[in-house]
Amino acid sequence: MAAQTAAQTHPSPPPSSPAAPYDAVLLYSFGGPDGPDDVLPFLRNVTAGKGIPDERLAEVAEHYHHFGGRSPINEQNLALQRALVAELTARGLDLPVLWGNRNWQPYTRDALAAAHADGARRVVAIVTSAYSSYSGCRQYREDLYGALDTLGEELGLEPGTHPLQVDKVRAYFNHPGFVQANVDAVVEAYRSLEGSPQARLVFVTHSIPTTMEEASALSGATYREQHLDVARTVAQEAQKVLGHDVEWDLAYCSRSGPPHQPWLEPDVNDHLTALAQAGTTAVVIAPIGFVSDHMEVAFDLDTEALETAGTLGLSAVRAATVGTREVFVRGLVDLVLERAQRARARDAGEPLTDGVTVGDLGPFRDVCAPGCCRQRAGVASGIPAACSSDPLS
Secondary structure, eight states: OOOEEOOOOSOOOOTTSTTTTOOEEEEEEOOOOSSGGGHHHHHHHHTTTSOOOHHHHHHHHHHHHTTTTOOTHHHHHHHHHHHHHHHHHHTTOOOOEEEEESSSSSBHHHHHHHHHHTTOOEEEEEESOOSOSIIIIIHHHHHHHHHHHHHHHHTTOOTTEESSEEEEOOOOTTSHHHHHHHHHHHHHHHHHSTTOTTOEEEEEEEOOBHHHHHHGGGGTSOHHHHHHHHHHHHHHHHHHHHTSOOOEEEEEEOOOSOTTSOBOSOBHHHHHHHHHHTTOOEEEEEOTTOSSOOHIIIIIIIIIIHHHHHHHTOEEEEOOOOTTOHHHHHHHHHHHHHHHHHHHHHHHTOOOOOOOOOSSSOOOOSSBOTTTTOSBTTBOOSOOOSSBSSTTO
16 A cells, blocks of 8 residues: 655645646755765665675775765765756746755755655655666665655654655656757767767666666666667767767676676676777767766776776777756756646646657656566565555565
8 A cells, every 4th residue: 555645734836837736856866975984884875785794895985985985976966956946946936956865964864854844745856867777766766765654753643654745757868858968978078089080989887787677677678778779869869960970889887796696798898898809999988877977987987997998098088977967957857847747637637648758768657667677577675665656566
């Protein structure tokens, strides 16, 4: 049974508002340490329940200590929060944007508590992951459900009653704003790589276990297929601007887990080696799997992959992430308003209209299907997830 939501105690936004019925936005992210003393506690949060010893975490911690123990993700989320507020304000929408994280301060529960204290009762969430998979969607929804449960208990509500209703925007990997921002970044990277117009384009995303890849199919297309769709579209649009063909591949970074567990391949460093051996002399690395330049980009690409390219004699440049590019921020606000329109239609029992997409895949669901994006296909986690037609499935 879905959790109930406590009765609203303040007026909803006027029905004429394009943001109605939402009275707050949650910018919902992964989180990262703010200093050296935070690194190990943060990594314990990330790996909770997996039985990973501190000795192994200490090895991963070196990635953060390489940058002074501070992840760039927090400042980037603050910048995105400011950009969203500015875009909403420019459209005449007085909608607060709160920021909460799964793994570090400010935590999801803290952001929801602040929203509730300010009078919000229905919130729309933007997850800083554009793709649909367990780690990019369902894990956030499980954390969100738990945070709502905890907050309800703290407020003295009946068990199973949530103080807020939280919806989310759909996976936005194929939304025009996200795709165009990546096109612009790729074009800029090519133009910065003087003398190498025929550089190979290597798209990169975070690797996941193959079991998670298989389970992601229920969302509408697997995690890999989603990335291939974006990569194909970005390459096609970039070559129109550049005026020459762009050959491309998809590679992966940030593999973790035991060596015997299969993950998506090829690793970006292995792929760069193979390209160099085949005669490639220049590459553009495009991190389409990431919204901002956080640790996987700063260490795995800017440090390791570019070092690999240098060792191989490859001319290499890394394209920017979408960050706070205007076209991306506009697209996120468009998604908020699209989700609001669909919420109003559902509340009124009216037909739903599809969202706008580019590429070959259509829009993904904004209310997730039962069993969507589990860690393994057909294996329930037993952990309820928010924003689903069946939270317990």
